[in-house]
Amino acid sequence: EVQLVESGGGLVKPGGSLRLSCAASGFTFSSYSMNWVRQAPGKGLEWVSSISSSSSYIYYADSVKGRFTISRDNAKNSLYLQMNSLRAEDTAVYYCARRGSLGSMDVWGQGTTVTVSS
Amino acid sequence: EIVLTQSPGTLSLSPGERATLSCRASQSVSSSYLAWYQQKPGQAPRLLIYGASSRATGIPDRFSGSGSGTDFTLTISRLEPEDFAVYYCQQYGSSPTFGQGTKVEIK
Numbered sequence: 001e002v003q004l005v006e007s008g009g010g011l012v013k014p015g016g017s018l019r020l021s022c023a024a025s026g027f028t029f030s031s032y033s034m035n036w037v038r039q040a041p042g043k044g045l046e047w048v049s050s051i052s053s054s055s056s057y058i059y060y061a062d063s064v065k066g067r068f069t070i071s072r073d074n075a076k077n078s079l080y081l082q083m084n085s086l087r088a089e090d091t092a093v094y095y096c097a098r099r100g101s102l103g104s105m106d107v108w109g110q111g112t113t114v115t116v117s118s
Numbered sequence: 119e120i121v122l123t124q125s126p127g128t129l130s131l132s133p134g135e136r137a138t139l140s141c142r143a144s145q146s147v148s149s150s151y152l153a154w155y156q157q158k159p160g161q162a163p164r165l166l167i168y169g170a171s172s173r174a175t176g177i178p179d180r181f182s183g184s185g186s187g188t189d190f191t192l193t194i195s196r197l198e199p200e201d202f203a204v205y206y207c208q209q210y211g212s213s214p215t216f217g218q219g220t221k222v223e224i225k
Binding site: 097 | 175
């Protein structure tokens with residue numbers, strides 16, 4: 001079964017850091033680009049970051065550029081999001097999603113919740 | 119950045135009715151890079167349509183997508199009880215963006 005499982009969310013104070021992980025299984029992880037997408041409480045979806053299969057190409061939303069770092073370990077079938085200088089507006093459910101055909105996101109994890117609050 | 123505007127914000131319909139959801143882009147989107155997702159409360163989004171009109175694996179044929187340029191449409195031919203949810207369009211240009219969503223609710 002194709003599956004993505006996020007972990008690492010939690011409660012953190014403003015200015016703090018958190019590292020999210022996404023474990024992939026059931027497919028050849030090293031062949032796919034991956035994304036992080038977030039959803040603030042009661043709000044819509046916001047793309048956060050993307051990384052190509054070999055980590056050659058990395059992109060960030062302006063809202064997180066300079067604070068978040070995406071990475072992957074193909075040997076461990078894992079995707080990561082290092083989040084620094086966290087702000088209240090970063091509070092959201094964070095999903096990892098596989099890039100499918102034509103830029104779509106065809107497989108999603110169940111999400112991990114990040115709450116930034118003092 | 120390409121802004122996607124979805125309308126209406128909420129669609130109130132009965133099971134068996136036809137639902138027509140609109141997604142308008144602030145600039146032209148290659149049809150190849152327009153997708154639609156369904157999201158139910160407490161769940162992750164699910165891919166319905168990619169490439170503007172291709173159904174994802176396992177998606178029933180009552181879901182169809184159309185459009186080009188700046189105007190795209192998701193149609194649900196006959197609403198089933200499980201189709202009441204929020205729907206998002208998404209484009210994958212220089213950086214992906216999502217529309218704000220359309221909620222399809224039971225009338």
